[in-house]
Amino acid sequence: MNYEAVIGLEVHVQIKTQSKMFTRVAAGYGHEPNTLTDPVVLALPGALPVMNKAALDAIIKAGLLLGCKIAPVCKWDRKNYFYPDSPKNYQISQYDQPICLGGSVEIELPASARNLMGEHKKIPLTRIHLEEDVGKLNHGATDSLVDYNRAGTPLMEIVSDPAMHSAEEAYAYLTSIRATMIYGGISDCDMEKGQLRCDANISIRPVGATHLGIKVELKNLNSISFVRDGIDHEIKRQIAVVERGGTLVQETRDYDGQTGTSQSLRSKEMAHDYRYFPDPDLMPVRVDAEWKTRLQAECPELPFAKQRRFFEQYQVPYSLTSVLVWDRMLADYFEAAAQLAGPGKAQAVGNWIVNDLLRELSRGSAAAVGDAALRPRSPARDGGVAAPADTHALATSKVRPAHIAALVGMVEAGTVLTNAAKEIFIEMAATGDQPAAIAERRGLCAAPIDTNELETWCRDAIAANPKAVVEFKSGKDSAINALKGPVMKAAKGKANPKLVDETLRCLLAVM
Amino acid sequence: MSSKLYFRTIADLAAALDAKQLSSVELTQAVIARTHAVEPCIHAFNSFDEADALAQAAASDARRAAGQSCGPLDGIPIGLKDVIAVTGQPLTASSKMLKDFVSPYDATVTTKLKKAGAVLWGRLNCDEFAMGSSTENSAFGPTGNPWDPTRVPGGSSGGSSAALAAGEAIATLGSDTGGSIRQPAALCGVVGLKPTYGLVSRFGLIAFASSLDQIGPFTRTVEDAAIVLGAIAGHDERDSTSFQAEIPDYRAALTSQRGPWKLGIPKEYFATGLDPEIAASVEKAIAFYQSQGCEIREVSLPHTQYCLDTYYVIATAEASSNLGRYDGIRYGHRSTAAKDAVDIYAHSRAEGFGPEVKRRIILGTYVLSSGYYDAYYLRAQKVRTLIRQDFLHAFRDVDALLTPTSPMPAFKIGEKADPLALYLCDIYTIGVNLAGLPAISVPCGFTKSGLPIGAQLIGQPWKESNLLAIAHAYERAHDWSAQFPIF
Structure with missing residues (x-):
């Protein structure tokens, strides 16, 4: 029999704010353990939470970017459970009234070749809600230590409908969310730092069936490739169980990306009763139209929309836009250069940026971040969405959009030849001098010919x-x-x- | 006025301090000496720090000498219930769970009292985590009522009321979740004020039931209550439930706001179960107001019969979650019997919490459980709305309500072994918390056996000025506040 997988993802994204979700103490990563704490984070007797408005701004922005309906009131609930990483032994979250409802995430599936655009789909969202992150446990041989630095960091949970059917789709979904969050300045989404985390709900059913099968929740998909591998593995495992004549059980499984195996954490019977109830320490916050309008104005154009516009407005092919649009700074850089270069020169501008500028940038900072991370790429290719570290190199590059535009103009006018232009570019990157000045100085101008x-x-x-x-x-x-x-x-x-x-x-x- | 310093009022002592007839150090020494003398019999304090108090008093005297007095509370010894955080001082909630806990931070009310120059004096006994009506639930032993130390001082803020009545402080702070300021004030013959929910910051107050808890003063007079309230009230950005409003001059309002007022007498509060001597005293108070030209109206609060049940669902639900943090992981009692994380919770909480706290955590956990939430918690919230509407409806016709504070005077320590019998102590006070209203208990007489009786005035939301003025009018015409326990 042929089976179809049904996949829903729960994605946790840490929101990039100065301070924590419910107190003024700084949020951050990589600090000495238990230094980013205060009475509220440590849940000392008498401490009270106060909402961080910047975090609410960020999630509303995320909701607007993903086309969600924004609830008129932001309401807080307590999720009660005992675990040492949770200082209050309840987490402040949103239960029955999430701040964002509906919406969708646009994804691009891989095509047969790298320079071809793949199929686009919209994965519907169930909800996005805001909550606080927990601390981190470090297990030793004989003891366990808790670091509360992460505890109380603003966290949003993006829940998709069970609407994906392959690991590839899930993977494209996750990378699209990541790009959206980075674009919106909502999160850096560094999975290694736990800023983006993913759990998957997976079931299978015979092809053509419409019911939902027994659902397994797969946890600890903590790298972007583990998401693909883990889901693939789980689909195969479920099919194997059914093919053997076995029965699937509703359970939570832990995926080990190193060994490519998973094991059961708990079954449905052991599921928690979280005893949700409205948090009496926090007043509901009204989100009026004016608030939403202000945030809407801050929402950037998303990569796929930009890609479509670059094609229509500048006639730049997919092979270039699939590189250009995934880094907001790079896309802006391209557009500035294309505007300066003038009509009909955008593709040449794109070629210089994609082929020469990015190479120069990776050369300049390869030691710091590694070459592979430097080239922004379409998520449909390999998920390597540019992290802010990459754009830093662009921000400090001596080659500005005006340089590129000027160089393209010279080549088009025949003032310099292609080989000479390549030489000029390298010197431009090193000195920041104008291309005409370099050509003059180095005698690289094409001679006026009789x-x-x-x-x-x-x-x-x-x-x-x-x-x-x-x-x-x-x-x-x-x-x-x-x-x-x-x-x-x-x-x-x-x-x-x-x-x-x-x-x-x-x-x-x-x- | 008493000749004894420790029985005098804030208003009176502040005048003496300003006139340099008295120093804060002298006053504080008198209070310390009195505390040493009566504590073996009363046990109002969980702990105190004499050196710290005297240092604060000396600092106050220096301020006054330099002409920089912070106002009427500067140099006045004020005791705090042991659920209010003071930096560097123990904060136990009268629980074994927090026996050795020292607070690293100040509650907002603490900061405000420090700013007002008060001498913070001692950590006052209470029912464990403020759960009880007799202070018998303290892990550190009961407090005696100064009028008869074999009797309870009320609760949960029994240490606060007893210390004040016994002259171990000039004023104290307590917290009131279902009557925990007003009932002990009544039983000890002092003034106890529960402000409107949200008027005083809860930041740094150990939470029992967040939507009901409110800090308030115990004082000898209504005027003193106005002084302390003025110092501790006001918006606090660290408490999301605190109200943004201008704080009026409560003390000035005592005389500027004049009657005659319209007072409502809720008929449900004079039904069966009310001690006849208390009923008679409250009737006399009603007659007094009538004699002053006030209009007295019978009103009905029809949902009164559901107050107790509603309260014990909402308060315990919130408590079951609020007390989750006491787990033995980061601070507080950790069992040595534990073998793993889950064990730490189970053993530490089993050993650290007393029986009443456990009873309420279990009840609260139950009412929030999946499948029961709608039937209990959600329904209780709906009834709570009805109870609040009862009051607001009554306030369309009257300025305040006059009721007994407690259905009974102070009872013998150990007399009420049944927890449900103890819950009945709060039947006249609980509705006020559910409705978020301000209310004050003022002394209104004594039983034949010499036990104090309190009358409760319930005010409109945020109208503390009016409420205090109404109470002040009664107090001025009676001398109950000038009587002190003889022992």
Whole structure:
């Protein structure tokens, strides 16, 4: 029998705020254990929570970016359970009235080739709610230590409908969310720092069936590739159980990405009763239209929309936009350069950025962050959405959009030749000087050629290469290249190739 | 006025301090000496720090000498119930769970009292985690009523009322979740004020039931209550439930706000179970107001019969969650019998909490459980709304309500072994918390056997000025506040 997987994801995203969700103490990563604490974080007797408005702003923005309906009131509930990483032994969360309802995440599935656009889909969302993160347990041989630095960090949970059917879709979904959050300045989404975490609910059913099968919750998918591998593994495991004639049980399983195996954590019978109730320490917060309008104005254009616009407005092909749009700073950089370069030059601008600028940037900071991380890519390719560390190199690069625009202009005008332009670019990256100044200084300008002299060189070349002429005449267009070599040689490499091409064609045409 | 310093009022002592007839150090020494003399019999304190108090008093004297007095509370020894955080001082909630806990921070009321120059004096006994009506639930032993130390001082703020009545402080703070300020004030013959929910910050108050808890003063007079309230009231950005409003001059309002007022007498509060001597005293208070030209109206609060049940669902539900943090992991009692994390919770909580606290945690956990939430917690919240509407409806016709504070005078320690019998102590006070209203208990007589009786005035939300003025009018015409326990 053929089976179809049904997958829903619960994605936790840490919101990038100065302070914690319910107190003024700083939020952060990598500090000495238990230094980002205060009476509220440690749940000392008498401490009370006060909501961080910046966190509410951020989740509303996330909701607006994903097309969610924003609830008129932000209401808080307590989720009660005992665990040492939870200082109050309840988590402040949102139970029956999440701040964001509905909405969807646009994804792109991989195509047959890297330079082709893949299929797009919209994965519907159930809800997004706001809560506080818990502390971190470090288990030793004989004891366990708790670090409460993370406790109380604003956290949002994005819950999808059970609407995905493959690990690839889940993977594309997660990378799209990640790009959206980074774009919106909502989170850095660094999975290694736990800023993005993912649990998956997975079931299978015979192809064509509409009911939902027994659901397994897969936890600890804590790297972007573990999400794909873990879900793949779980789908295969469930099919194997059913094929063997076994029965699936509703349970929570822990995925070990290192070994590629999973084991049961708890069954449905052991599920918690969280005893949710409205938190009496926090007043509901009204979110009015004015508040939403203000945040709507701060919402950036998302990558897929940008990609479509770049194609329509600048006629830039997918092979370039799939690189350009996934980093907001890079996309803005491109657009600034394209505007400065003027009509018809955007693709050339894109080529310089994607091929030369990014190489220069990765060369400059490869030691710090590693080459692989530096090239922003479409999530459909490998999920390598640019992290802010990458854009830092762009922000400090000496090559500004005006440089690129000027260089493209020079090449198009024939003032410099392609090889010379490459040299100019490298020096531009090192010095930040204007391309015209570099060309002048280094003598890289294409020499102004006497047309009579050029015509003479062309005639000489035609006379010296009858074989190429015959081939060209018989329809082999590329044969013209054999004529260009001697002309360029005679011109000592400083002739404008476009002019050479035109002159040769004119002469050949009248022969 | 008493010749004894420790029985005098804030207003009177502040005048003496300002006139340099007295120093705060002298006053504090007198209070300390009195405390040493009566504590073996009363046991109002869980702990006190004489050196710290005298240092605060010396600092106050220095301020006054430099002409920089912070106002009427500067140099006045004020005791705090042991559920209010003071930096560097123990904070136990009268529980074994927090026996050795020292607070690293100040409650907002503590900060405000420090700013007002008060001499913070001692940690006052109470029912464990403020759960009880007799202070017998303290893990550190009961407190005696100064009028008869074999009797309870009321609760849960029994240490606060007893210490004041016995002259071990000039004023005290307590907390009131279902009557825990007003009932002990009545039983000890002092003034006890529960402000409108949200008027005084709860930051730094150990939470029992967050939607009901409110800090308030115990004082000898209504005027003193106005002085202390003025110092501790006001918006606090660290408490989301605190109200943003201008704080009026409560003391000035005592004389500027004049009657005659319209007073409501809720008929449900004079039904069966009320001690006849208390009924008679409250009737006399009603007659007094009538004699002053006040209009007296019988009113009905029809949902009164549901107050107790509603309270014990909501308060215990919130408590079961609020007390989750006492788990032996980060601070507080940790059992040595524990073998793993779950064991730490189970043993530490089993050993650290007393029986009443456990009873309420179990009840609260039950009412919030999946499948029971709608039937208990949600329904209780709906009834709570009805109870509040009862009061607001009554306030369309009257300025305040006059009732007994407690259905009975102070009873013998150990007399009420049945927890349900103890819950009945709060039948006249609980509705006020559910409705979030301000209310004050003022002394209104004594039983034939010499036990104090209190009358409760319930005010409109945020109208503390009016409430205090009404209470003050009664107090001025009676001398109950000038009587002191003889022992």
